[in-house]
Amino acid sequence: MTISIPSSRRASIGTIGALVFQLLVVALAAGPIALPGCPESCGHITVPYPFGISKGCFHEGFGLTCDEMQYPPRLFLGDGVEVLGISLTDGTVRIRSKVLRSSFSEFNGSWSGPAVTWPFSVSSAWNWFVAIGCNIVAKLGHPSGLHTQDGSQASTCAAACLDDHQNFTGTSCSGIGRCRASIVWELPSYGIQVTPLAALTPDFSSYTGVYVFIVDQDWFSRNENEMMVNFTHSYEKTMVESVPAVLEWWLDLIGNKDMLPLSVGPNSSEFRCLSLNSDSYFVFGDYEKRRCNCSQGYEGNPYITDGCQDINECLQPDVYPCNGTCINMPGTYRCSAKKRIITLPGLITIIAVGAGFGLLFSLLGVAQVTKTLKKQRAKKLRQKFFEKNHGLLLQQLISSNKDIAEKMKIFSLEELEQATNKFDHNRILGGGGHGTVYKGILSDQRVVAIKKANIVVQREIDQFLNEVVILSQTNHRNVVKLFGCCLETEVPLLVYEFISNGTLSCHLHGQSDNHLSWKDRLRIALETARAIAYLHSAASISVYHRDIKCANILLTDTLTAKVSDFGASRSIAIDETGILTAIQGTYGYLDPEYYYTSRLTEKSDVYSFGVILAELLTRITPVFSSHSSEGTSLASHFVSLMSDNRLSDILDTQIVNEGGVEDAEVVARLAKACLSLKGEERPTMRQVETILEGVHSSRFDHNSQTIRVGQSALKDQPWKGNNGGEGTRLYSLGKEFIESSEIPR
Structure with missing residues (x-):
């Protein structure tokens, strides 16, 4: 009623x-x-x-x-x-x-x-x-x-x-x-x-x-x-x-061209707020939602120029007490002791007493004692953080598993400070309100990337530890390697292999004139699919990434894809097909079925990968401005055009100029299948990998028959119910593609 x-x-x-x-x-x-x-x-x-x-x-x-x-x-x-x-x-x-x-x-x-x-x-x-x-x-x-x-x-x-x-x-x-x-x-x-x-x-x-x-x-x-x-x-x-x-x-970064208060540069992952004395931070851990605050010692509006002004602490003695002379300074204040009028006898007494104490402290070696106490306090604090960050549990996990012990190391804070020159500002690679990434050189001359969170929140700590557990049990050439972690700080530090060529998102949507070729895009898509398929079905534990997007795909100097950022990922038991969990992901890539049901399955990652395929084909951001709307979803727009056989209206002209239209049509139909609203109608990542293997091989074999077989498989394949995909006709064709391909896996 x-x-x-x-x-x-x-x-x-x-x-x-x-x-x-x-x-x-x-x-x-x-x-x-x-x-x-x-x-x-x-x-x-x-x-x-x-x-x-x-x-x-x-x-x-x-x-x-x-x-x-x-x-x-x-x-x-x-x-x-x-x-x-x-x-x-x-x-x-x-x-x-x-x-x-x-x-x-x-x-x-x-x-x-x-x-x-x-x-x-x-x-x-x-x-x-x-x-x-x-x-x-x-x-x-x-x-x-x-x-x-x-x-x-x-x-x-x-x-x-x-x-x-x-x-x-x-x-x-x-x-x-x-x-x-x-x-x-x-x-x-x-x-x-x-x-x-x-x-x-x-x-x-x-x-x-x-x-x-x-x-x-x-x-x-x-x-x-x-x-x-x-x-x-x-x-x-x-x-x-x-x-x-x-x-x-919150402020939403996607699709907003007038976000001047936050953006520093089109090819940079660093952000700031418009007011000079302000900081930005992510909301709910979402990289597309951001707020600003005035820095400590300042107040006002961080979203406008000169909005954050210095607080005159001397005018607020109840909040900022000072028993001497208060001197206001930018962002802080100084309290100097009141001058006293000292008589000559009093001055002689003070000098004598001071000299006596100075001699006494010299004899007792106060400097050494102070240094020792300082080291002990620092050691106790590091041990406290180590235990709080589940260091004892991680030590036990490493000692009981030789495979993890060979891949993972628990670094000391001293080692990472030496590797980054005590986290020198010049060593910063990127980051924002969520955290900062430093470039470091370990004692064995390995170049690494060290991830350090800015905000002390238990949710951030849990995500760091979740990433450690998942990456310690994975081994794939297209998954970013985790060398180890440091648990002696308030928020754990993660040590990764150094990936020098930025993210796929920067290469696709940046303002650089050197765009990725269709050949490189196709190979990057295949390598990414291999990594996700490995996480779903070939790793020691099944892992659902939950935040597959172009910004989380790193590229090496040779443009090899590396899937990264497993803070939101979830491991799944072998006999489970999904779990109920709080909704987490990135707007534009988020699986609609997962959003409405809170049930996370392997098909949620398939949907996000379908958005990436659409980006590779069109070089359009997941949410873009159009004539009819200022926030159009690429996924829905892409599927609509494919249903009307209008791929040419949105296909990147560079692909056409390179003669890749025929391959692109196969990939586009695969993307449409991945973007089905119902998860059961989407292919598995293993099936996606098989199709991309065939398309990629055809570019080397120049075999049009291979392309037609792949197209037919896409058109006739009943995705529904094929959770594994290993026993289907499509997978058999995929094995033939793999056997005929000379591409190393």
């Missing part, structure tokens, strides 16, 4: 929102808040860039509307969602969230944020899912279908009442008359379902009513008891009709 939500009584909730929501931007007295000539506020709400009200005053997706016809003026985002406050520091926007209300204990509804959804999602860290009612079960799920294929929801809670004289004192944790639950999935909108709690009768909902909403945790904690009083007298209709909720926002 559907329910209608009455119009909000905004006067009372507006007063409450103004009083209880103080999550606003820090006052920027010394620096600009908005772009020059743009409004800086709407009523009592500060509007900092990238948000803005007037045309040309905001970044794409962050436009607001100020209704000055009301008093005080009210601020809106998207299609009429009222904004109660904005925070640059937390990356949040507080909005007015509707309360779903029904007189029945069984109904379906929906909750949605602003219509402009791509830079916004509900914050799981700031919000709760709350239900108020008697003997009900409330569920929060995906808007397109409350239940996924595995039966999971974003949040579920149950509330019970024993009789109509129930005592409703206590907290929402008790589940008496109301309940609350954390939100697992961070989405811009949700489906909501309320059903009766069958274990308890009778149903008191017709007496009390049912209320369901997403709400800011802090606000609900302070107003919970007042809402319960209104709930017990619901017939007076005193329950509020809206509550504050918190959205998180």
Whole structure:
């Protein structure tokens, strides 16, 4: 059934929102808040860039509307969602969230944020899912279908009442008359379902009513008891009709040509924010989502020029205490001791006592003692980090497995400091808010790349250790080699083989005139497919990469492909075909089936590889701007053109000039198969490898018959159900291709 939500009584909730929501931007007295000539506020709400009200005053997706016809003026985002406050520091926007209300204990509804959804999602860290009612079960799920294929929801809670004289004192944790639950999935909108709690009768909902909403945790904690009083007298209709909720926002790098605050150069992996004294960092570990913060000792707006200004610590003695003379300095302050007037006898006494202590310290060798203590403290700290980063467990794994011991080494911090000249700035190869990569030379003269994270977050540490475990058990010429790690720092350091020629993404989408030839692209695709097929079915453990993309394919001086970055990868038991896990990946490459079901399978990597094939054929980014849209998906656009037999409309002209159209058509049909919306209709990576082997061999044999066989295999192959692919007719043809090819594997 559907329910209608009455119009909000905004006067009372507006007063409450103004009083209880103080999550606003820090006052920027010394620096600009908005772009020059743009409004800086709407009523009592500060509007900092990238948000803005007037045309040309905001970044794409962050436009607001100020209704000055009301008093005080009210601020809106998207299609009429009222904004109660904005925070640059937390990356949040507080909005007015509707309360779903029904007189029945069984109904379906929906909750949605602003219509402009791509830079916004509900914050799981700031919000709760709350239900108020008697003997009900409330569920929060995906808007397109409350239940996924595995039966999971974003949040579920149950509330019970024993009789109509129930005592409703206590907290929402008790589940008496109301309940609350954390939100697992961070989405811009949700489906909501309320059903009766069958274990308890009778149903008191017709007496009390049912209320369901997403709400800011802090606000609900302070107003919970007042809402319960209104709930017990619901017939007076005193329950509020809206509550504050918190959205998180970010800047999306894909498809945005005006991201000047972040980009340094088209062929560089380094980024900075526009304000000089600011830093950038990745959101949720996603390389395409980024926020900025002012550096320590500075405050203001990091998204605009000169937005971060020096803090005068001397004007805030309560925050920055100084018992002497305070001297403000850029980014910090200095506190010098007050000068004292010393008499001659006092001066003689001080000199005598100082000389005596100096002689005593010299005799005792204080310098040596201090040095020894410093070394001991450093050693204890390194040992503490070593144990915290599961160093003892990794040592045991290496000592018990000779194969891993031959490939992996646990480096000391001293070795890596010597290899990088104590992490000299001139040794930096690249990186960003997520981490920095240094070039190092080990004692055995091996040149390596050392990955060092910037942010100390347990999730980052877990991803580092996950990459160590996976790479220590893989051995393939097209998978980047992990030489070892260092666990004696707060965040582990990873030591890889040095790959000197950048990423496939830079070669395809950079501004260099030396583009990859079709022959090189075809070989890179084959080598990448070999590596992924090895991870899926030939490694000692099956591994699903979960973030296959051009930026994670490194190229050597000879343009040999190396698959890298296994921080998000998951190992799978032999008897499993998939696992349920939190959604992680890169926009434009993410498998739609995985996104909607949270079920990760080997076919998720196949879909991402299909996007790479489309990039190799077209030299178009995964998300690009077109005449009809500013964020078109390459995958959907490519499949649409292939369905209409219009490959020539999108095929890179360089391939045509090199005479590779016939091969390209085979690869294009393979890419279309990989991009099927249903995972069961996609080929396995072993089957993909077989087809690419045939196409690649044909370029050396010049055998048109081989090409036609590959085309026929692509056209007639029933992918569905062929999980392994080793027993199919296509795989038999693949074995013939491999036997006739002189390409070393």
